[in-house]
Amino acid sequence: MTEKLRTVTRIVRGDATADGAGVQLKRIIGGAELDMLDPFLMLDAFGSDKPQDYIGGFPPHPHRGFETVTYMLAGKMRHQDSAGNAGVIEAGGVQWMTAASGIIHSEMPEQEEGLLAGYQLWVNLPASEKMSAPRYQEISAEAITVEQHDDGLTIRVVAGETRQGNTGVIDNPFVDPLYLVVDAPAGSQLNEQVKEGHNAFIYLSKGKLNVADTARSIQAGELAVLSDGDALRLTAEQDSSFILVSGKPLNEPVAKGGPFVMNTRAEVEQAFADYRSGQLVQ
Template identity: 50%
Template sequence: MTITTALTPEIVARPRSVERLVAGMATSDGAGVKLTRVLTQPLQRRLDPFLMLDAFGTDNPDDYIGGFPDHPHRGFETVTYMIAGRMRHRDSAGHEGLLQNGGVQWMTAGRGIVHSELPEQEAGRMEGFQLWLNLPAKDKMTAPWYRDIQSDTLPQFATPDGVTARVIAGSSHGVDGAVQRDATQPLYLDLHFDAGASFAQAMPAESNAFVYVYRGELQIGDTAVPAQRMAILANAPDRDGVVLRAAGPARALLIAGQPLNEPIAQYGPFVMNTQQEIVQTLQDFQSGRF
């Protein structure tokens, strides 16, 4: 559903600048799925509460056909946003869903889950993103949770300035996203810019935020952000949001959240607070407690 009226303007008087641009790292995961790891492990403290962002996009089935067979997670949430293609999810908690064009899969691994994500296509383009969102220490052993959000139910609005926004999490221009989280307060927007469009988003000064441009180019303050680049937004106590401008058509993700400021201990698909908890997690997984 597209909302075109009754929007609440976002007032940004002192926009953030770009601290630095980051080029992703080409890698593969699962059964050989080729992807670009945009938010890597060395950036986890800087972009707390976010742990990872993968971008995948290819017309070659050999790059994705193996998918992601059964694998475990504990201690965080995964948010998979599919722009093109079809992926079937199954997990050890009994959840099953089909992720397809424009849809979102939000999974809380919590105390432990084993799941698979396998393509339901043998040809054509597959494109999307997977974001890992940390859980606070008090919630790391919560019960696993899963939700499929189909494209036609994802909150969306169009601004008078020529931007269509899809609100996956948080709130923008008075429109609440599909998912809310109290501890990390994530904002996750997919923004589609017409040529010459601009977009303002207010955000708390203490939040960590970044923009990933996946089509075209954006201007943030004095910095041009080309496609396939992540712009980490600078933190400063006097800044109240961000303003994005596009000379030509562009698309980008705007992601922000409140840092947990807790220790991060990661071993592959497990993210806890201490190495002792990681050892316990490995023991639990090996003994079949997930």
Template identity: 45%
Template sequence: MSQLSRKTEHLVQGQPTRDGAGVNLVRVLTHQWQRRLDPFLMLDEFRSDDPNDYIAGFPEHPHRGFETVTYMLAGQMRHKDNAGHEGVVGPGDVQWMTAGKGILHSETPEQVEGLMHGFQLWINLPAKNKLAKPTYQEVASNQIPVVRSQEGHSVKVIAGQWHDIVGPLQRPDTAPLYLDIQLANAQPIFVPITASHNALVYVVAGEPEVGGQRVTARRMAVLENNPQADGVLLQGNAGDQLLVLTGQPLAEPIVQWGPFVMNSREEIEQAIADYQTGQF
């Protein structure tokens, strides 16, 4: 079977910013890419071994209308919310929270020194689920399958499916694929992508080629939408690390005000009113 790779359409340099109580991070997927990369709304990377960059954490704050996926590579973060969920996400673990109709949560570092490194991804919810009951799921590192490709590379399947390996997290409407790929050699690896999905590749480390274009570390490659292409070709060197994210677009209006993402201004105003009157 012939394999045609999507090409890199845009290269995006993340924007340094501060969030929470002063956490330094890089915002990779910003507001301007939300339509193009629907259903993904935001992607942040936090990476520092200076406690001053992360120690303040993210005090209690609200969300409505989408899901957050936190993936830790190093360090520990404690999650606590007003729906009664609490847990610590450590190296290799994933936390998947569906804010739905509204949740208040905090994320606090469980360390006072050392490297804190991870990602937070926001995935939109379809209009029919935006006011669903909030849910929370923690997936320990040992519950996430890591497979060796035939070329020898490591593929961690966080969400979606890699060939016949099914990840622990599945969502029917947005059908996200979330892979963490670590290259072991210079052999190219072809990652299948559903033709209808929007897709991006974020280079965590190294300088691999993504769809034929070299991408330096801490940059996002937005992949073209090509109905003839059935995946993306990745090639680099041992030690290169890439996140591959693809999802089924919802093709619904996106109206965001801070931590609320709905389909209309009226729904945003309602979210603000509900939050201010203690209904989250």
């Protein structure tokens, strides 16, 4: 059966901004250029060798109605939350936190050799799960499968399943995500399956990529929204590092209010009221 190759439909560069206690980052999804890509609500990329850009971290703050996914490229992030979870995400590790009905957490950076870098992705929850009990998954770098290709390309399989049959360490039945962290030396190729009907994107942190032999290559610092299809073929034109992410769209109303994402404005207002009265966390 002939594969339906995905192509690039849109390029997004994102906006420089600050969050938490002054952490400098780039907001690629959830900003002015791309409000969301269902089920993905936000994607932030952070990375600096200047401690003043990140040392304030993210002091205690609430969430309800979605999941946060933090992947560390360099340095560490210390997590603590109202559900009693605590841990340190190190380089190559991932934290997948399901805020659901409500959680208050802090994320405090710990640099290594002055450097901190990583991604945070917000993944929406269906209406049926927004008020379920919070969950927390923290996976070390050593527990994540690394797929090695003959041309030097490597894939860290965080979520989903690759064409070669390697599966991710994250359990998420709601949007059936694919989350691959790829390092591709110049000249290497990725031929990967991506489920048809799922929204998908590539974010390139370093290098230059060409998708499906098209005229416009993806440059470092760009997010490429992909067309629908069941396969992806790309070539690294330079030594490249990127993430490939896809998920099943929920196709539900979305109401955003700062740290809360619900289906209606009334539900967002209730979340704020619950937080102010101390009822957000049960």
